[in-house]
Amino acid sequence: MGKWICGDLHTHSDCCVDGAVPVLEIVRQARKWCQFLAISGHARQSERWGGEQYAQVLAARQQFPDFPLFHTAELEFPIPRHVMMITAPENREFELQSELVRRYDRLSGVTGIEQAEDELAYVAKHWGEDCFMVFNHPSAPEVPYAHLKRLVAVNDVFKIIACVDRRERRAAQIWRIGGAWDRLLAQGFRLYARCGSDFHRHFSTGGNDYWPGEFAQDYLYVKENSYSEIFNAYRSGNFYCSVGAPIAEPSFSISADFRVKLSFKVLKPLRKIDIIADQRSVMSFRQVKSDFFFEGYLPPCRYCRVRGLGELQKRPYEDGFYEPLFLLNPLFPAGALPCI
Numbered sequence: 001m002g003k004w005i006c007g008d009l010h011t012h013s014d015c016c017v018d019g020a021v022p023v024l025e026i027v028r029q030a031r032k033w034c035q036f037l038a039i040s041g042h043a044r045q046s047e048r049w050g051g052e053q054y055a056q057v058l059a060a061r062q063q064f065p066d067f068p069l070f071h072t073a074e075l076e077f078p079i080p081r082h083v084m085m086i087t088a089p090e091n092r093e094f095e096l097q098s099e100l101v102r103r104y105d106r107l108s109g110v111t112g113i114e115q116a117e118d119e120l121a122y123v124a125k126h127w128g129e130d131c132f133m134v135f136n137h138p139s140a141p142e143v144p145y146a147h148l149k150r151l152v153a154v155n156d157v158f159k160i161i162a163c164v165d166r167r168e169r170r171a172a173q174i175w176r177i178g179g180a181w182d183r184l185l186a187q188g189f190r191l192y193a194r195c196g197s198d199f200h201r202h203f204s205t206g207g208n209d210y211w212p213g214e215f216a217q218d219y220l221y222v223k224e225n226s227y228s229e230i231f232n233a234y235r236s237g238n239f240y241c242s243v244g245a246p247i248a249e250p251s252f253s254i255s256a257d258f259r260v261k262l263s264f265k266v267l268k269p270l271r272k273i274d275i276i277a278d279q280r281s282v283m284s285f286r287q288v289k290s291d292f293f294f295e296g297y298l299p300p301c302r303y304c305r306v307r308g309l310g311e312l313q314k315r316p317y318e319d320g321f322y323e324p325l326f327l328l329n330p331l332f333p334a335g336a337l338p339c340i
Contacts, residue, residue: 004219004249007036007230008212009070009086009134010162010196015053016042020201023056026212027064029202033213035225038070040084040136043101049073054094061089068227073097076106078115080141085123085157086234087131088227096127113147120154132159132235134194138171145180148173152189159235163193164243166209166216168322177307182279185303185330192234192329194218195241203317215316217242237329244324246270246310247292256334258300263293268324269311277301305330 012019013026021029023039030037039057041049050073057071070086071093077083085100087093104110104119123131135143135158143151151158161181163174173180174193184191195216201207210216218241220233233239240250250264260275266288273292275283278301285294298304310324 002221002223005035005222005225005230006213006217006219007034007038007068008197008199008216008218009038009072009084009160009194010040010074010136010165011037011199011212012042012074013039013053013056015048015056016200018042018200020205020207021199023053023069024060024063026199027060027067027069030212031064031067033211033217036068036070036230037212038072038084038086040072040074041097043073043075043097044105044107050094050098066225068225068230070227071097073101074136075100075104078104078106078110078119079113079143079147080106081143082136082140084134084136085127085131086134086231087127088231091127091130096123096131099126113150116147117150117154120151120157123157124155129156129235130231131157132231133157134159135161136196137198138162138165138169139173140169142171142173142180145173145183148180149184149187149189152184152191156190156235158191160192160194162196163241163327164195164216164325166197166199168243175307177274177276177281178279182276185305186278188302188332190237190332192237192239193241193327194239195243195327210317215243217245240326240328242324242326244268244310244313244322246308246324247326250306250328252306252328252331254298254304254331254333258298258333259296260298260304261295262306263291265291268313270308270324271311273306273308275304275306277304301333303330303332 220239222229246268248265270288273285306328312321
């Protein structure tokens with residue numbers, strides 16, 4: 001039996017030039033919503049992101065040993081994008097971040113798609129399978145499709161791409177049906193979508209951010225709340241992401257003959273649910289206000305995924321309204337292309 005846990009990979013502490021909260025206080029607050037976190041220093045912008053952040057992470061691990069806490073860095077990738085490399089504590093986590101800043105920092109002149117491919121190959125060679133890369137910040141900027149395809153084809157390091165963040169920016173390449181993500185999935189590439197808080201300072205202390213897990217969530221299905229289980233869930237796509245937590249406990253499967261089963265608890269009214277296969281919506285459901293269940297056949301397809309939008313909700317700290325949403329990561333029927 002497994003369980004769902006909530007967490008966030010993109011969180012900044014006071015060790016960043018624009019952060020305000022020590023790691024220990026972030027963990028104390030985030031535990032209201034999350035069962036794990038990654039602390040993501042702005043590499044290059046402050047010397048504190050490295051040694052000082054790492055010391056704070058180690059102290060927080062001692063105080064909360066049941067709460068997996070990753071040390072990572074927001075890196076300047078050789079193509080214009082912020083990325084993070086996530087690895088386990090025992091896998092030379094501090095050395096990984098430091099070496100990538102030294103070798104592959106775009107602002108130091110290491111630029112181009114070839115250098116980006118080389119960075120992925122370097123990580124795989126020296127850190128093995130217990131490491132994966134996350135693209136941060138939805139569409140900031142969009143990466144050309146040809147570059148995305150080259151990166152995801154290098155090896156199994158590039159696994160996760162941000163779709164929505166705390167300001168509700170949506171990455172068109174990921175959110176849009178038939179966009180770059182769908183095109184890659186249709187070719188058998190395994191790339192997954194997540195949300196994140198990108199936390200710096202909370203509304204209650206004059207900031208513009210929600211606490212990790214308070215507004216944007218990654219929900220992972222695991223046997224236990226451990227570093228290895230978190231890795232396995234992210235690398236296999238056994239998770240879903242949401243803004244405003246409109247659903248809970250989804251169950252999603254597809255058989256070799258394209259029979260889909262989909263169910264979940266509805267926590268906030270949903271105005272539309274799409275089942276997406278091979279770059280198009282093949283089934284839609286509207287005005288779902290109670291717990292959802294569907295079982296039926298899809299047209300033959302290489303993959304399928306699910307996207308849902310909720311009814312507008314009042315913002316908790318600001319005027320106006322926001323739109324809850326969720327994304328279930330893709331499934332690949334038997335006979336689809338193997339995992340790249």
